[in-house]
Amino acid sequence: MRTRVMPKECLKSVTKEDWVDINRRPYVKGDTAWIPVKDGFFFDCILDKKKGYLGRGYHMAGDIAIFHGDVPDKKDLDELIRWENPSCILHIHSYEGVRRIPKINVLYGKPKEICLKENGCFFIFDPSKVMFAMGNREEKRRIAEIVKKGERIADMFAGIGYFTIPAAVSGADIHAMEINPDSFLFLKRNIEKNRVEENVISECGDCRDLLKGEYDRAFMGHFESYSMLPDILSHMKRNSTLHVHSINDISAKISKECKIAGFKPDISLHRVKKYAPHKWHVVQDVVLL
Numbered sequence: 001m002r003t004r005v006m007p008k009e010c011l012k013s014v015t016k017e018d019w020v021d022i023n024r025r026p027y028v029k030g031d032t033a034w035i036p037v038k039d040g041f042f043f044d045c046i047l048d049k050k051k052g053y054l055g056r057g058y059h060m061a062g063d064i065a066i067f068h069g070d071v072p073d074k075k076d077l078d079e080l081i082r083w084e085n086p087s088c089i090l091h092i093h094s095y096e097g098v099r100r101i102p103k104i105n106v107l108y109g110k111p112k113e114i115c116l117k118e119n120g121c122f123f124i125f126d127p128s129k130v131m132f133a134m135g136n137r138e139e140k141r142r143i144a145e146i147v148k149k150g151e152r153i154a155d156m157f158a159g160i161g162y163f164t165i166p167a168a169v170s171g172a173d174i175h176a177m178e179i180n181p182d183s184f185l186f187l188k189r190n191i192e193k194n195r196v197e198e199n200v201i202s203e204c205g206d207c208r209d210l211l212k213g214e215y216d217r218a219f220m221g222h223f224e225s226y227s228m229l230p231d232i233l234s235h236m237k238r239n240s241t242l243h244v245h246s247i248n249d250i251s252a253k254i255s256k257e258c259k260i261a262g263f264k265p266d267i268s269l270h271r272v273k274k275y276a277p278h279k280w281h282v283v284q285d286v287v288l289l
């Protein structure tokens, strides 16, 4: 790659210059930036094609690199900085408690808010403050496809709007409930950012206290949500649908609760992602007959 070598602080001021190749990422090391140059313009250094990254697995949320599991070693970090040029590297140890608060180490740079675009929806969040499950993209797309315009939906564990936003964009009316005030603030901003204010009523608090009226569908996007089945079942219409998330198949437990509430459940199981060895994040679609 042909580059011009400049102090890092020049990066912002040169982006609009006609010689800058905006289709390539600049490479930054310490205080120096190697800025890609378009064909036909003056350059002062050719950067070797970078060797691939061979370290521990990670994923990128915007320009923030995230490790789960064990803490990566210094060699992996140096390699990753060279390979991805991230603004920040986080190690997320776990998500704590019912509010799923990330327990993190900042390994490089400074955490910040990012805005991801997925399946045409925007999600603003700070991965050091709130949970965002990167592997649920397909499930969000599936939900956006199956909800119907005008349906009244309870999103009992709305988070930053993982399911609320795609369902609202599809034209459903969502009652979004979220107990964590940090996640709730991002939820409000994502409702605005995606311009779905008319389709979403959002409330901060415990969904068990907030459920109101009758619903055509309910999203139960929390692994312990089955314990709240009695709460939601008293608000569900006949022929309505629940989407109950869990680790591995809990159809038998769900079936028992639905029968106690007077429904005949028709359950189908969908895998969302691998969670741990022998453990799958699954969702049970439960039609209440």
Ligand SMILES: C[S@+](CC[C@H](N)C(=O)[O-])C[C@H]1O[C@@H](n2cnc3c(N)ncnc32)[C@H](O)[C@@H]1O
Residues within 6 Å of the ligand: 095, 098, 099, 100, 131, 133, 156, 157, 158, 159, 160, 162, 177, 178, 179, 180, 183, 205, 206, 207, 208, 221, 222, 223, 224, 245
């Ligand atoms: C979408 S995230 C979790 C996703 C993932 N399926 C899991 O269980 O780890 C779940 C969200 O539910 C919220 N939450 C937990 N208990 C709640 C409750 N009783 N009422 C409303 N929101 C709740 C948490 O704060 C969190 O933002």
